[in-house]
Amino acid sequence: MAVALVLVLIVVGSVLFHLLSPWWWKPIASNWGYIDNTISITFWITGVVFAAVVLFMAYCVFRFRHREGNRAAYEPENKRLESWLTIVTAVGVTALLVPGLFVWSQFVNVPSDATVVEVVGQQWQWSFRLPGKDGKLGRSDTREVTADNPLGVIAGDPNGQDDVVVEAADLHLPVGKPVKMLLRSIDVLHDFYVPEFRAKMDMIPGSVTYFWFTPTKTGTFQVLCAELCGQGHPLMNGIVIVDTEQDYVAWLDQQQTFAQLSAPQQTGSAQQAPGKATASALKVAAKLETVGSR
Numbered sequence: 001m002a003v004a005l006v007l008v009l010i011v012v013g014s015v016l017f018h019l020l021s022p023w024w025w026k027p028i029a030s031n032w033g034y035i036d037n038t039i040s041i042t043f044w045i046t047g048v049v050f051a052a053v054v055l056f057m058a059y060c061v062f063r064f065r066h067r068e069g070n071r072a073a074y075e076p077e078n079k080r081l082e083s084w085l086t087i088v089t090a091v092g093v094t095a096l097l098v099p100g101l102f103v104w105s106q107f108v109n110v111p112s113d114a115t116v117v118e119v120v121g122q123q124w125q126w127s128f129r130l131p132g133k134d135g136k137l138g139r140s141d142t143r144e145v146t147a148d149n150p151l152g153v154i155a156g157d158p159n160g161q162d163d164v165v166v167e168a169a170d171l172h173l174p175v176g177k178p179v180k181m182l183l184r185s186i187d188v189l190h191d192f193y194v195p196e197f198r199a200k201m202d203m204i205p206g207s208v209t210y211f212w213f214t215p216t217k218t219g220t221f222q223v224l225c226a227e228l229c230g231q232g233h234p235l236m237n238g239i240v241i242v243d244t245e246q247d248y249v250a251w252l253d254q255q256q257t258f259a260q261l262s263a264p265q266q267t268g269s270a271q272q273a274p275g276k277a278t279a280s281a282l283k284v285a286a287k288l289e290t291v292g293s294r
C-alpha cells in the first residue's frame, strides 16, 4: 500500500513541478518557434506516458498485493494485448519523431537572402568574421592561426582582405535579417548556443557546420558553449547584440578588416594588432585563473 502511494505521489509531484516550476525557457528572440513546439510535443507525450506507466504500476502493486490463498494466473501470450501495445507505441514514437523531421528540413534549408557570419570557437572565447563589401568570406585554415591572425584567414585569398574580424569581442547582428552562422573550431569540440535563438550546433575542428536563424528582437543576448570543452568551459561566454539596421551599420563601420589587422605599418595601428592579441591572451589567462581558484 505504501509503495503504491509513493508512486502516485511521484506522478503528482512531477506534474506539479513541471507546471509550477520557475525554470523555463527564456522568451524566444528568433524565428524558431517550431523548435519550441517540437519540445512541447515531446514534453506532453513523454509526460503522459510517464504518468500512465507509473499510475498503472501503482494500481498493479495495490490490486495484486499479496493475499493468503491467492494464486497468479500464468498467461505466456496474449495476441490482442500485444497488438494493442505495439500500435500505441508505434503511434507514440512516430508523434515524437515526425515534428522534428519537419523542423530539421527547415533548419538546414538556408534562405537565399541570408547573410553569412563565421563563428570561431577556441578555448575559451568566441571570435567572429563577417564578409566585407564583396559579400564573400575569404578561405581560412587552422594552420594559418597566429597571434596576429587569430582566425587563420589565408592571406593570399583576395576575398579575405576586406573580411571584418571581431576577435574575442561582441557580435552585432541586424534585426529581422536571416543569417547563416558558419561554425568553426580551432582546437576542440565547442557548441555555439544562444538560448533565446533556440538554434545551436556543435563546432568540429576541421569542419564547417552551420545553422540559420532570423533575430526577431533587438537586445543583448548571452552566448554559451554547450559542449564540455575543458577547464575554462563554464566561463566560455560571449555576447550577441541584435541591433536596428542603423545601429548595426554604425557598429560595422568601427570594425577592423583582416587587411587592416595584418598590415599595421600601412594603417598606422602598429601597436594595435599585437596589443589586441596580448589582450586576448590575458583574457583567457584571467579566465583560467578564476577556474583554478574555485
Ligand SMILES: [Cu+2]
Pocket: 121, 189, 190, 191, 225, 226, 227, 228, 229, 233, 236
Ligand atoms: Cu567551448
